[in-house]
Amino acid sequence: MHTATLLPNGKVLIAGGRSSGGQAVSSAELYDPAAGTFSITGPMSAARAYHTATLLPNGKVLIIGGFTSDSAVVLSSAELYDPVTGTFTDTAEMSVTRNAHVAVLLRNGKVLVAGGGLDNVTATLSSAELYDPATGTFFGTGSMRDARQQFPAVLLPDGRVLMVGGFSDNVILSANELYDPVSGRFSTVGNMRIARWRHGAALLPDGKVLVTGGANPGGTLSSDELYDPASGVFSIAVPMGWTRQAHSVTTLPSGKVLIAAGADASMPLSSAELYYPSAGTFSAAGSLNEPRSSHAATLLRDGKVLFTGGNNGGTAVSMAELYDPAAQPSLSRVAAAPSRGYEPARKPLVPGPRTGVPAGQAGYSPAEAGRTNVAVSDFIGKNVPESDASIVTDFLRTELVNTGLYKVMERGNMDAVLAEQKFQNSGCTDQECAVEMGKLLNVRRMFVGSLSRLADSYYITVNVVDVATGEILASYDSDAVHSKKLKDACKKIVERSSRK
Structure with missing residues (x-):
């Protein structure tokens, strides 16, 4: 629910999130890998959770939307963090309020902002807009075919952006679509085999996209799928060793993918595993020192992965940890940061007509669990x-x-x-x-x-x-x-x- 962004100087900006009391926070801090310590920066002009943070070509970080301390109030405001001054300044507002949306830096330097919710659960958006750093303004672009929130978006090697699953007004989606920055339009691609939200996605070295875990009315998933941009088709991959949702997915310099923590139903996880693209298989990769879900994982310049914040049974996590692939399996604690990541209960989701699966199917495999x-x-x-x-x-x-x-x-x-x-x-x-x-x-x-x-x-x-x-x-x-x-x-x- 907070964001963690690698800056050009190698430090990591951690911004917003929720405290253990459930309140969105405006505080921000910097993690210095050289010293292994956190320091205060900012703060933001507004308390935010479920916002996005995008590193711009000029080195500044664009913070967009989210909801504020009163979770019923969703923001349309945006602000810029300047690493040189260590301060946040307001920039133009979006055309609508958004939280749990996606923001992707395009190859042309603009930022695509898509989907999200007008409130904490329902009233999902299909609209999208672009932010131009040169003018500091937002302007409209094509709308998605399906309204969606809490979904991943992946920038493909050809410059298009893949939107994967999510949910829309309490309906879990298996439908997916592509945004073409040249035409400014969205187009549909093949459906996933299993509808999912709170899942992860990572670009693989061969240009395919790995989609992992998540949840649907059948429960938490261990299933995985591969998207092939050449065919526009999703296919079932080897399942993970654990069922997990609200986990992190990080592509390492080696091309392997680190999948870590998350939750199995209501229980937070500490387990981690590696996906081997060459073999199409998973293997264990140690465990975090503290279970957590809805956390952030940031790939550092030295190839290590920094884990910050998250939720552990209703308590926001302050412990930060490092994963070292050279010493795999190895996770070590680093200095604690202010707690960020309390997650309130959300309304149960139900299958519906927009799951994009054949009639009579809920879009998930009942045999997946157990x-x-x-x-x-x-x-x-x-x-x-x-x-x-x-x-x-x-x-x-x-x-x-x-x-x-x-x-x-x-x-x-x-x-x-x-x-x-x-x-x-x-x-x-x-x-x-x-x-x-x-x-x-x-x-x-x-x-x-x-x-x-x-x-x-x-x-x-x-x-x-x-x-x-x-x-x-x-x-x-x-x-x-x-x-x-x-x-x-x-x-x-x-x-x-x-x-x-």
Whole structure:
């Protein structure tokens, strides 16, 4: 609900937000990465939350809209922060009041402002306008096809801007659109497979856009989608290890994407994970020291990521933290800043006709919630060829998928992640190895085991390991009098595990 903007001098401007008492604040401060400290600057001319902050080509920061201390009062005002003087000055007002909108710096130096709400929940806007830093004024441009707020917008390599999902008057959207700065018009593109709001989006090195998590009437999502600008189509990607909404999404210099914290339903999260574009998979990336949602994540010049503010169970977070990709997984505390990020309860959303999905569907997958992320390590072969052990591994993986209770990581994705981490996917049967592998794969449970042969009989042994605690949750064994019965033996093991 506050903003955090990297300045040309390497410092970070943190502005506005809400206190633990629920009041919007006008205070602002600077984080100095060299000293690791915060200092007061500003303040803004108005208290703001759910506003936007955009770094302009001249080095100043444009602050737009939001709502003020009385959350029923939404602002049309805007102001400029000058890093040289450390002060805010008013600039022209928008044509309408907006909060929970987007603001994107275009390649021509102007700022596109789109959507948002006239109040805290309903009365959503489809209108858009442009801010010209040269004249210090706002002027109209085309309107979106769908009114929307609380959605991400991504500047594409060709200069167009992608608007993704969000909600409109309590209707969650799967519809998306593109803004073309040349024509000044919006056009529709393919719908997402799942309607969502409070989600994240990041531009990948290949020009595609990763859309992560969020929420809809079915609950908090772990699902992800990829948008391909060449085809204008969204496709389902590998799910995250956690369901999360109101999280942060940051593309790192390596091209990987850091997804951090957020909330699972009403519970704030501290977990973080990395998306590997080359493999299309996620792996664990440590945890924040304090859970938080609706926070800000800022990529610093040295490649580290600064986390500020957020909401932890109704309390605004003052602790700031740094993520160091070179020491991954590594998150460390830095100096505390004034608390920013209390989030009031919002009205429940309902599916409706503008979700952009076929009639009779709510725009989400009911099976998304409740399934456990698992992976199956290559089984060890004892007195049997390794190829036989590998076949049994695949049998077990297939049977787990067929239950519908698990989200099972595909073998090819496992191999890609483990190869990048230089971790061998074989010979892993003990708890310590299972935990280490599970953390790299970003799953909650690992299935590890072995296939052995004694005389004419085969024996399968499987342990289920909780990655977070290292505890063996269950052990199973089954035997088969012939190799053709091994699949049936795996099925029996999975049936027993599903009853737990």
